[in-house]
Amino acid sequence: MTLDNIKEEIEKAKTVIILTHESPDGDAIGSSLAMYQALKQMGKEVDIVIPEHPKTFDFLPCANEIKKAGRDDIEYDLGIALDCTDTTRLEGFNPWYDTAKVKISIDHHGTNAMFADYNYVDPVAPACAQILIVVLTSMGIKIDKDIGTCILTGIITDTGGFKYDGITTETFEFTASLMRIGVNVSEVYKKVLQVKTRANFELTKLAVNRMEFFEDGKIAFTYITKKDEENANAQTRRP
Numbered sequence: 001m002t003l004d005n006i007k008e009e010i011e012k013a014k015t016v017i018i019l020t021h022e023s024p025d026g027d028a029i030g031s032s033l034a035m036y037q038a039l040k041q042m043g044k045e046v047d048i049v050i051p052e053h054p055k056t057f058d059f060l061p062c063a064n065e066i067k068k069a070g071r072d073d074i075e076y077d078l079g080i081a082l083d084c085t086d087t088t089r090l091e092g093f094n095p096w097y098d099t100a101k102v103k104i105s106i107d108h109h110g111t112n113a114m115f116a117d118y119n120y121v122d123p124v125a126p127a128c129a130q131i132l133i134v135v136l137t138s139m140g141i142k143i144d145k146d147i148g149t150c151i152l153t154g155i156i157t158d159t160g161g162f163k164y165d166g167i168t169t170e171t172f173e174f175t176a177s178l179m180r181i182g183v184n185v186s187e188v189y190k191k192v193l194q195v196k197t198r199a200n201f202e203l204t205k206l207a208v209n210r211m212e213f214f215e216d217g218k219i220a221f222t223y224i225t226k227k228d229e230e231n232a233n234a235q236t237r238r239p
Contacts, residue, residue, distance in 0.1 A: 002118055002119065002120050003120060003134075003135065003138055005118045006104055006106075006118050006120055006135065007138060007139050009078055009102050009104060009117075009118065010039070010042070010044075010078065010104075010139065011042075011139075012077070013044065013076075013077035013078035013102070014044065014045055014077050015044075015045045015046075015074055015076045015077045015078070016039055016044050016045070016046040016047070016076060016077065016078045016079075016080060017046070017047050017048075017049060017070050017076045017078075017079050017080070017096050017097065017100060018032050018035055018036055018039075018046065018047070018048045018049065018080050018082065019032075019049055019050075019079065019080070019081050019082070019084070019090055019093065019094065019096070019097050020032045020050060020081065020082045020083050020084055021083060021084040021085075021089040021090065022089060022090070023052075024050055024053050024054075024083075025157055025158070026056075026057060026153045026154055026156065026157025026158070026192055027083050027127045027128050027129055027153075027154035027155075027157050027158040028050075028082065028083040028084075028128070028154075029050065029053055029054075029057045029060065029063075029150075029153070029154075030057070030060065030129050030150040030151060030152070030153035030154030030155075030157065031082040031083050031106075031127075031128045031129045031132055031150070031151070031154045032048055032050060032082050032083075033048065033060050033061065033062050033063065033066075033150040034129065034132050034136070034147045034150040034151045034154070035048075035080060035082060035106075035132065035136075036048040036062060036065070037061065037062055037146055037147050037150070038136050038139070038141045038147060041141060041142065042139075042141070047067055047070055047071060047076075048062075048065065048066050048067060049066070049067050049068070049069060049070050049093055049096065050066050050067075051068050051069070051093055053066065055197070056191070056192065056195070057153065057192075059191055060149065060150055060153060061146035061147075061149060061150060062146070069093065069096075070093070070095075070096035071096075075099055075100070075101065076096060076099070076100040076101070077100070077101050077102065078100055078101065078102050078103075078104065079096065079097040079098075079100030079102070079103045079104070080103075080104045080105075080106065081097060081103070081104070081105045081106070081107075081115075081116065082105075082106050082107070082128055082132075083106075083107055083108070083109075083128035083154075084105065084107060085107065085109045085111050085112050085113060086112070086113040086115055087113075087115050102117050102118075103115075103116040103117045103118075104116050104117065104118045104119075104120070105118070105119045105120070105121070106120045106121075106128060106131060106132065106135060107119075107120075107121045107128055107131075108121065108122055108123060108124075108125040108126070108127060108128045108130070108131055108158075109121070109123065110123035120135065124166075124168065125166075125168070125170075126155070126158055126159050126164065126166035126167055126168065126171060127154045127155045127157070127158035127159060128154060128158075129150070129151045129152070129153070129154025129155050129158070130151075130154070130155055130170065130171060130174060132151055132154075133151060133174050133177075143178075143181065144181065145181055145182040145183055148178040148181055148182075148183040149183050149184075149188060151174075151178065152175065152178050152183050152185065152188050153188055153192055155171060155174070155175065156185075156188060156189055156192050156193065157192055157193075159171065160193075161189060161193050162175075198232075199229075199232040199233050202232040203224050203228060203229065203232050206224055206228055206232075207222045207223070207224055208222070210222045210223060210224075
């Protein structure tokens with residue numbers, strides 16, 4: 001089974017790099033940080049590489065340990081891509097993944113290109129983070145409050161706060177299990193979906209002012225530019 005292969009390869013590896021897609025959302029960042037902490041728990045030498053990410057997620061445990069680039073002085077034993085459909089979405093930071101001795105992909109998108117040596121993809125799951133609960137449990141990892149907070153962030157982000165159609169009964173069962181170990185659902189929800197910076201409000205105002213409607217109001221179109229983000233000081237965080 002693929003899950004058994006993934007467990008075996010992770011156990012064998014000494015050096016690991018974790019990567020996710022460009023313009024990462026809460027599921028990508030939360031899943032990556034959860035896997036990072038799990039591998040640290042196993043005593044692995046692991047790097048988590050996310051060149052840029054929204055400041056919104058700086059509250060997550062170990063977010064300050066995210067790196068902008070991988071190491072060039074070693075060939076990683078294992079490369080793990082999370083919440084990523086194909087290697088093109090790894091953008092310019094995939095050389096460390098390409099040169100890893102073994103490659104793993106864990107994802108929930110039905111469009112996944114099955115690009116790794118071992119692919120664990122569950123398109124029924126509403127978030128990659130939800131899949132990680134299964135993966136980490138099978139590996140004997142203790143899902144503590146910090147790991148659970150990262151996992152819940154991914155679930156809340158990709159379910160829109162439990163309101164999208166892809167939610168399963170397992171989503172709520174897993175959330176309940178995270179609450180039992182001390183994860184504060186209300187706090188994570190507020191930080192991920194309700195806390196907005198002044199820059200966010202400024203960009204929202206621009207987007208609303210530029211909105212145009214077509215097809216008798218059935219289609220709405222708006223935009224913001226990179227220059228708008230710079231003017232609003234809304235740049236993503238560079239580790």
